[in-house]
Amino acid sequence: MLYFDHSASTPIHPAVLNLMQELELNHFGNPSSVHRFGQKSRLDIEIARKQMADAIGCLPYEIIFTGGGTEANNLVLWNLIHQQKRHVITSAIEHPSVLSVLKRLKEFGVTSTIIPVDRTCRVNPEDIQNAITENTGLISIMFANNEVGTVQPVKHIGEIAEKNGIPFHSDAVQILGKFPINILDQNINMMSFSAHKFYGPKGTGVLYLKKGTELKSLVIGGGQERNLRAGTENPSCIAGLGFASELANKNIEKRKTHLEKLAEQFKQEMADVYPEIIYNGHPEYSLPGVICATFPAVTSNILVIKLDLHGIAVSSGSACSSGTVNPSHVLRAMNISNDNNIRTLRISFGRDNTEEDVHLLTEKISEILKQNRNKR
Numbered sequence: 001m002l003y004f005d006h007s008a009s010t011p012i013h014p015a016v017l018n019l020m021q022e023l024e025l026n027h028f029g030n031p032s033s034v035h036r037f038g039q040k041s042r043l044d045i046e047i048a049r050k051q052m053a054d055a056i057g058c059l060p061y062e063i064i065f066t067g068g069g070t071e072a073n074n075l076v077l078w079n080l081i082h083q084q085k086r087h088v089i090t091s092a093i094e095h096p097s098v099l100s101v102l103k104r105l106k107e108f109g110v111t112s113t114i115i116p117v118d119r120t121c122r123v124n125p126e127d128i129q130n131a132i133t134e135n136t137g138l139i140s141i142m143f144a145n146n147e148v149g150t151v152q153p154v155k156h157i158g159e160i161a162e163k164n165g166i167p168f169h170s171d172a173v174q175i176l177g178k179f180p181i182n183i184l185d186q187n188i189n190m191m192s193f194s195a196h197k198f199y200g201p202k203g204t205g206v207l208y209l210k211k212g213t214e215l216k217s218l219v220i221g222g223g224q225e226r227n228l229r230a231g232t233e234n235p236s237c238i239a240g241l242g243f244a245s246e247l248a249n250k251n252i253e254k255r256k257t258h259l260e261k262l263a264e265q266f267k268q269e270m271a272d273v274y275p276e277i278i279y280n281g282h283p284e285y286s287l288p289g290v291i292c293a294t295f296p297a298v299t300s301n302i303l304v305i306k307l308d309l310h311g312i313a314v315s316s317g318s319a320c321s322s323g324t325v326n327p328s329h330v331l332r333a334m335n336i337s338n339d340n341n342i343r344t345l346r347i348s349f350g351r352d353n354t355e356e357d358v359h360l361l362t363e364k365i366s367e368i369l370k371q372n373r374n375k376r
């Protein structure tokens with residue numbers, strides 16, 4: 001099996017899995033218990049908090065563990081109902097855990113301005129500046145897009161937010177291990193992360209909450225996570241997240257080079273076999289190893305299924321449900337025609353992929369395209 005869908009999820013790092021197994025077996029106490037069983041679990045969580053804080057350059061106090069990226073985004077957005085200023089500025093290419101929440105929040109009097117993107121999937125910070133009203137209580141713009149890989153001008157947006165005294169949240173779920181972050185360089189108040197995107201466990205995430213930024217808990221119960229996320233913590237998963245965040249930043253430049261090389265190899269090989277291919281995204285501001293490519297000759301669901309039959313995993317830019325292909329809202333926002341939208345694949349390389357794997361991938365794609373041509 002060849003796996004090229006690391007933007008959807010990454011396989012767990014073996015060292016992270018070892019640690020989690022060890023803790024699951026031996027550190028099973030409730031982290032809120034006073035006895036030493038509880039203390040061991042508490043310590044695991046606090047070590048992870050420090051590791052995650054170091055990975056992004058913030059204080060451990062500013063790390064709130066959540067049940068994933070979706071929950072971290074929800075935690076930020078649902079707070080709008082407690083605010084007087086209930087207007088949000090966001091972009092057309094956000095993950096559904098932002099856009100769908102904003103749709104629901106309309107029922108609670110929350111309004112939003114959805115900023116468009118250009119053909120490369122980038123927002124223009126000037127549009128954000130122009131959308132600010134007296135009632136704007138939040139700016140939420142993702143750091144890098146999950147379907148296309150384009151990285152947003154987050155620093156510039158943060159400056160606008162700060163100048164106007166508006167809290168700035170960024171969904172940074174796709175970036176750890178691919179893009180070095182130092183929170184101190186950015187004017188960001190809140191940032192969402194998800195462990196399964198950086199070789200950690202699923203169902204575990206983080207909200208970075210800048211000291212001084214106030215939030216109310218979405219999940220109410222015990223006082224865990226400074227009263228911001230009630231419920232008994234999952235120490236082994238949190239420890240796995242912490243360790244994975246440490247590993248993600250180790251050799252980051254080497255990993256970036258590796259991913260970029262694989263993407264370049266893919267493009268070179270495809271140029272020979274299928275010059276009609278169209279690459280989407282930004283040529284410079286992009287995550288390493290993420291390819292969003294349109295194959296005008298074939299719909300992406302056919303390619304995904306046929307590659308799967310050869311044991312190769314990639315994903316289509318568009319969600320496929322009940323036999324129909326729905327065009328992706330991200331590609332649509334980039335002004336890509338519906339026809340090309342449903343002919344677009346996302347290939348996202350990971351740390352274990354090799355040049356040989358990429359060669360097999362291009363070979364199989366070429367074979368499928370040839371069969372498809374012969375049929376027509």
Ligand SMILES: Cc1ncc(COP(=O)(O)O)c(C=O)c1O
Nearest residue numbers: 068069070095146171173174194
């Ligand atoms: C950009 C982005 N935000 C949020 C999420 C949701 O994260 P999780 O799967 O941890 O809920 C994802 C996952 O695909 C994502 O890519």
